Amino acid sequence: MSNAPRTTVIRSSGSYVPPQVVTNEMISRIMDTTDEWIVPRTGIRERRFCAPGVGPAELAEHAARRALEKAGLAPSDIGLVVFATMTPDHYFPGSGGLLAARLGLTTTPALDIRMQCAGFLSGLQTADAFIRSGAFDRVLLVGAEVHSGLMPWPESVWDVMLGRSPGPCDAYWYERATGMRDRAVLFGDGAGAMVLEANDSGDGRGFLGIVLKTDGNHWDKLYVPGGGCKSRPYFTPAMFESLGTIPIVEGRQVFRLASLLMPEAVREVLAASGHALEELHLLLMHQANLRINESVQRVLGLPDEKVFNNIQKYGNTTAATLPLVYDEAVEAGRIGPGALVGFTALGAGLHWGAALARI
Numbered sequence: 001m002s003n004a005p006r007t008t009v010i011r012s013s014g015s016y017v018p019p020q021v022v023t024n025e026m027i028s029r030i031m032d033t034t035d036e037w038i039v040p041r042t043g044i045r046e047r048r049f050c051a052p053g054v055g056p057a058e059l060a061e062h063a064a065r066r067a068l069e070k071a072g073l074a075p076s077d078i079g080l081v082v083f084a085t086m087t088p089d090h091y092f093p094g095s096g097g098l099l100a101a102r103l104g105l106t107t108t109p110a111l112d113i114r115m116q117c118a119g120f121l122s123g124l125q126t127a128d129a130f131i132r133s134g135a136f137d138r139v140l141l142v143g144a145e146v147h148s149g150l151m152p153w154p155e156s157v158w159d160v161m162l163g164r165s166p167g168p169c170d171a172y173w174y175e176r177a178t179g180m181r182d183r184a185v186l187f188g189d190g191a192g193a194m195v196l197e198a199n200d201s202g203d204g205r206g207f208l209g210i211v212l213k214t215d216g217n218h219w220d221k222l223y224v225p226g227g228g229c230k231s232r233p234y235f236t237p238a239m240f241e242s243l244g245t246i247p248i249v250e251g252r253q254v255f256r257l258a259s260l261l262m263p264e265a266v267r268e269v270l271a272a273s274g275h276a277l278e279e280l281h282l283l284l285m286h287q288a289n290l291r292i293n294e295s296v297q298r299v300l301g302l303p304d305e306k307v308f309n310n311i312q313k314y315g316n317t318t319a320a321t322l323p324l325v326y327d328e329a330v331e332a333g334r335i336g337p338g339a340l341v342g343f344t345a346l347g348a349g350l351h352w353g354a355a356l357a358r359i
């Protein structure tokens with residue numbers, strides 16, 4: 001046995017998106033927006049939305065089973081489940097235990113992380129710390145989101161959007177949906193998973209560094225005003241009436257902060273682990289807006305072959321973006337053994353950071 005320090009490697013990954021594709025044109029049936037507005041500003045062409053009754057634990061189960069299958073492992077081989085989401089199945093308990101139960105696990109601990117778009121990065125840091133400490137040898141980490149639950153319109157409006165009803169959309173809801181169009185067009189549903197495990201071989205593979213930061217002073221740049229225990233009761237009819245359960249986003253501020261802080265975090269994690277930017281094979285970024293990612297790429301001076309984005313197909317899937325984009329990059333042959341891969345994200349909190357792994 002080698003005396004090399006233990007590292008955490010990505011043994012496998014898996015992803016899953018619900019089958020219902022919603023194009024920009026379909027969204028424009030229920031609010032005043034166009035493909036011509038959405039694509040140049042965000043890069044998003046379509047997203048996936050779940051059927052009602054499908055929650056993130058169900059999406060996560062599909063992604064987790066795919067990751068386990070690729071690793072040739074059974075759920076019982078997992079020591080800890082870590083679940084990152086900002087759209088849990090229930091207010092409580094968290095979706096981690098629900099996922100574990102779906103996988104047939106009845107005593108395996110399951111931890112929930114609610115750090116929004118930085119949730120998966122936080123999960124990586126948590127899993128890495130648990131594995132390197134020796135507490136667990138193998139962790140199933142998932143990010144899964146069902147943003148469609150945040151959309152407040154009734155099923156009759158969904159029917160118009162999905163083409164199950166000829167329309168037109170109810171005028172009251174058309175106006176209300178238009179009032180939230182800057183957010184409604186951005187998000188999608190999906191899940192991604194990784195099986196992370198201990199590597200004691202000293203072969204240089206594994207996570208080389210993870211930095212994560214929080215500045216809670218920016219909490220109100222991106223948050224949901226209604227539905228919290230600061231209010232009594234924690235949900236009121238007035239909150240729904242005033243659309244207080246819909247996230248508020250200071251879009252331009254978040255755009256600016258993401259474009260500034262993600263490259264900084266990437267540089268910091270590279271420097272802390274003694275690697276140069278030129279050594280990076282691929283940078284995987286949170287998928288909130290293609291223009292943010294193009295800005296990060298420009299600031300870092302990375303050529304196109306060193307980045308990979310899939311927001312065009314899925315929109316922003318919050319905690320699921322990094323494992324989804326990682327899994328697709330692997331499947332596309334963009335990540336092979338020995339590759340130096342960077343991860344970066346920023347989101348509500350404000351939480352942001354970066355990670356570096358030798359695959």
Ligand code: UT7
Binds near residue numbers: 251
């Ligand atoms: O993961 C972290 C979470 N992600 C974010 O917070 C996203 C970061 N921010 C962004 O991606 C961009 O700020 C947005 C894409 C959200 C918005 O782009 P923008 O260029 O900052 O637009 P804006 O919100 O300043 O709005 C400009 C105009 C407004 O019209 P007026 O007031 O100038 O007449 C909006 O009403 O564009 C209008 N607009 C739209 N028009 C058609 C906003 N959303 C839409 C829409 N369709 N979907």
